[in-house]
Amino acid sequence: MLAKPGEEAWTSGLIEHLTETQTGVVRLPQSCAEQFPDRTVLAICKGAASGEKIRMETFSRYYNVSTLQDCEKQCLATGGRWTVNPDADALRKK
Numbered sequence: 001m002l003a004k005p006g007e008e009a010w011t012s013g014l015i016e017h018l019t020e021t022q023t024g025v026v027r028l029p030q031s032c033a034e035q036f037p038d039r040t041v042l043a044i045c046k047g048a049a050s051g052e053k054i055r056m057e058t059f060s061r062y063y064n065v066s067t068l069q070d071c072e073k074q075c076l077a078t079g080g081r082w083t084v085n086p087d088a089d090a091l092r093k094k
Helices: 009-021 063-078 087-093
Strands: 044-049 055-062 081-082
Touching: 044 063, 055 063, 063 081
Parallel strands: none
Antiparallel strands: 044 055, 044 081
């Protein structure tokens, strides 16, 4: 997860909580595109959560073909919107 400069304290606290309690969640020092310039995004899960005072959108990007099927099921089961890169089939064959 990437926090933007000047983020509010609650945002920073939420990110810290997620990185400490959720398996596989890490805070990147830069955007995914900057962190992994040589990798192609195969799919994205867009999710949302809202409460009394906030609305939060999440974006999970997937780069590994072997994890796509399980991640798609998890994304859809949690109400997320799964989008596959149109070039993913060609990339899977490489």
